[in-house]
Amino acid sequence: MDKFLLQQQVLERLAEDLMQAEQAARTAHETATHEENIAENKYDTLGLEAAYLATGQARRAEAIRQSIANWRQFRPLPYDASKGIQLGALVCLTDADDNQQHLFLGPFGGSMKLASGDQPVQVISSEAPLGRALLGKCEGDEVAIEVAPTRQQFEVLWVQ
Template identity: 65%
Template structure:
């Protein structure tokens, strides 16, 4: 699998999310500042609620913008056994039942599933519990964490 191609897919998803969040922020701002939403009495809170929504949407836009910048700066490198798993690594794990899964470890803020042909790749951030456990690991290492209400075990099979 081509890590650069995966990164381009992540960037495209993040850009689409940013565009959508930007439109939602503009809409929320228009609603908050529309003359029909001016409070007529102290119990009329529609304008205030719309302002809170607009503020939250603006924060979401900024978070996505920062995530996009961070992902654009990521330079995936070939796996270095001296360093272990690092940002940009493409990792194959086996769960306790022997089912394989591919992960792309990146900066925080971009959890999504990508598809390369028939292969699914889960993008996880380095701040996620599984992401933190994987940093510095090598093929053959085993990790264990509490997920979905139970203890789960994985083996690092391959790192690209």
């Protein structure tokens, strides 16, 4: 699995998300400012609701822009066993049922599922519960997280 290609996939997906958020913000702004949506009484709130929606979509677009900037600056380093898992690590975990999952630990804002060949890879940030639990771990270590009332345990099979 190539970390650079995974990073490019994240950037492409974020660019698509940004286009959708910007289009949604434009549409909501046009709805909010359209002459047919001028409030005729205090109960006529379509224009006001559209304005709130436009503001929310603009904030979402800005958050995606920040994520894109973070991912563009991100330089995943090779795994160093003396430091353990760090940002940029590609990790294979197994659970108690021997189900494997591949994770790519990246900067905030890129949580998504990608494919590396025919292998699914979950992108998570170090701020996610599992991402935090992985930091500093090495091959063979066990990792546990609490999800609602359930405790999940994994073993680190390999790290790149």
